[in-house]
Amino acid sequence: MDKQRIKELEEMIQVVLLAIPREISAREFYLQAAKKAVSDSSRLLFSDLAEQEKGHEAELRRILTELKTELKEARGH
Amino acid sequence: MKRENLKNYDGKDGRPAYFAYKGKVYDITGSKLWRNGTHVNRHHAGEDLTDFMSMAPHAEEVLEQCKIVDTIDDEVAEDIFIDRMDRLRDWYRRFHPHPVTLHYPMGLFYFAAFMQLLYLIFRVSAFESAAFYAFIGATLTTIPAAVSGLFSWWVNYQMTLTRIFRMKIIFTLVMLVFGISGCVLRFLYPGISAGTSPLSFSYSALVFLNVPALTIVAFNGGKITWPS
Missing domain, CATH: 3.10.120.10 (Cytochrome b5-like heme/steroid binding domain)
Structure with a gap:
């Protein structure tokens, strides 16, 4: 595994790492919006959006774990 | 199960x-x-x-x-740990202690350098005193900013050491070392700014060098808030 690959993995980890708190904040935002919703349709919409953000976070965490594992292997640990 | x-x-x-x-x-x-x-x-x-x-x-x-x-x-223990991390993340999102605390050292270190520069130009002792007190304040307020930064790194980023966090940690330590060293020098030698000795030069250098160190920390913090 060359240095270029290690650099790419580190950059990708950084991208994924910075994206996770954004998904958490977005979920929190939609959950609050769902609480404030004045109609069932908007409440459902915000709840669905919050659920999707949870899915994004879970996917990003899964990818992060994979990237960290690959980086560890690339560094020869 | x-x-x-x-x-x-x-x-x-x-x-x-x-x-x-x-x-x-x-x-x-x-x-x-x-x-x-x-x-x-x-x-x-x-x-x-x-x-x-x-x-x-x-x-x-x-x-x-x-x-x-x-x-x-x-x-099971793992669930309890995850719940605790979620609660800490919620707490951080609600009170965001790092953005709250980091502005104090940022403002004070720049102000200290500006006052020291004015003193070196005009030789008015009030500027030197203002620089010194601002430098003490900046050094002391770096501690809660650093601690809250570490807390954010832990709960939001699982302490993953990427280039951004590495730079922030290294230059925060540099700021603390420069800050503490400068404060100690000025306490030991109250007239240090007035002299022309290497020690006097070192004191002013510490006050000024914390500006680029702080800028590097702030620049990397900005990369987290506005990633490119």
Whole structure:
């Protein structure tokens, strides 16, 4: 595994790492919006959006774990 | 079943394939969609897939075709740890202590350097005193800013050491070393700024060098807030 690959993995980890708190904040935002919703349709919409953000976070965490594992292997640990 | 035991049912080497969803354990052993314990090359048997359903192209109704074999006992250490981290993250989002605390050293270090520069130009002692007091304030307020930064790094980024965080940590330490050294020098030699000795030069250098150090920390912090 060359240095270029290690650099790419580190950059990708950084991208994924910075994206996770954004998904958490977005979920929190939609959950609050769902609480404030004045109609069932908007409440459902915000709840669905919050659920999707949870899915994004879970996917990003899964990818992060994979990237960290690959980086560890690339560094020869 | 305890969550940690779920990992044993990964569908590999002839082992049964289970996954958890909303506290229930589903058996998908032998399913064509879960060959060797892997689903669409992304999800693995032996894991809790609750949070992934919203990303799936199918609804949770597909699980009605799967056999429920157990439930997850949530009273295990790992769950308690995850809950605690979620609570800490919630607390951080509500009070965001790092953005609150970091502005004090930022403003004070720049102000201290500006006052020291004015003193060196005009030789008015009030400027030197203002620089010194601002420098003390900046050094002291760097501590809560650094601690809250470490806390944020822990709860939001699992202490993953990427280039951004490495730079922030290194230059925060530089700021603290420069700050403490400068304060000690000025305490020991109150007239240090007036002299022309190497020690006097060193004191002013410490006051001025914390500006680029702080700028590097702030620049990397900005990369977190506005990633490119």
